[in-house]
Amino acid sequence: MEEGKQEIINRFNNNVRGKKPDISNSNQQHDGKSGHWLERQMGIEVNNRTEADLFGYEMKNQTTSGKTTFGDWSADYYIFKDSKYFTSRIIGVNRDNFMQIFGTYKPDKDRYSWSGEVVPKIKKINRYGQELIVDENKDIIAVYSFEKDLRKDKADIIPVNMQINDLILARWKSNSMKKKVEAKFNNKGWFKCLQNNLGVYTAIQFGKPITFESWIDLVAEGVVFFDSGMYQGNNRPYSQWRALNDFWDSLIIETY
Structure with a gap:
């Protein structure tokens, strides 16, 4: 042996x-x-x-x-670190805002989180318009699409500049x-x-x-x-x- x-x-x-x-x-x-x-x-x-x-x-x-x-294993890219979409100089503020926009509120904890039913999965778009894909480079990408978001109040939740399809929320690079x-x-x-x-x-x-x-x-x-x-x-x-x-x-x- x-x-x-x-x-x-x-x-x-x-x-x-x-x-x-x-x-x-x-x-x-x-x-x-x-x-x-x-x-x-x-x-x-x-x-x-x-x-x-x-x-x-x-x-x-x-x-x-x-x-x-x-x-x-954290992603190589998170949208809340992208100044095109989140403008605070404090990452923690941007991260909290990200969860208010793309996460869900947990009443028992009195906080927002990117966890549970909102988390994107492969081959399935959830009711929040999020899904996970593996692209041709074998990168893993968490994607949001406004038109696939089934929430009635989505226009009040999602900022106008993010009311688009195929918005990358996170990317894990293959390398x-x-x-x-x-x-x-x-x-x-x-x-x-x-x-x-x-x-x-x-x-x-x-x-x-x-x-x-x-x-x-x-x-x-x-x-x-x-x-x-x-x-x-x-x-x-x-x-x-x-x-x-x-x-x-x-x-x-x-x-x-």
């Missing part, structure tokens, strides 16, 4: 298998506290590293949401996405640590590498999807790229 894989299995067996995450010393409001415990047990530093986590393998934790994240996908997943592959119904870790699975070419095809098919969580009051774009766990399971080649 390859040395790096054996070391990963050894760390899992010695530090993780048969255990539940100890999150007593973690911030209880932080969604990733169990994942951070696992990273510590496996000897991975908690950071925003762009390369694979451990010996050329990217680590994934078991999720209860039914979907697993490839990465939180930058290729670097992100392949740095994480096309080295030696990835592994996932599994828990039982009691939250106890019981197994580790390894999946085969993923190239950008195969990944972008999955975006075009809707298998990999954009799951935005951008909201007012937080500067992070929260541009999550995810796939359902069934897809990840189809890539598994070994279980220990």
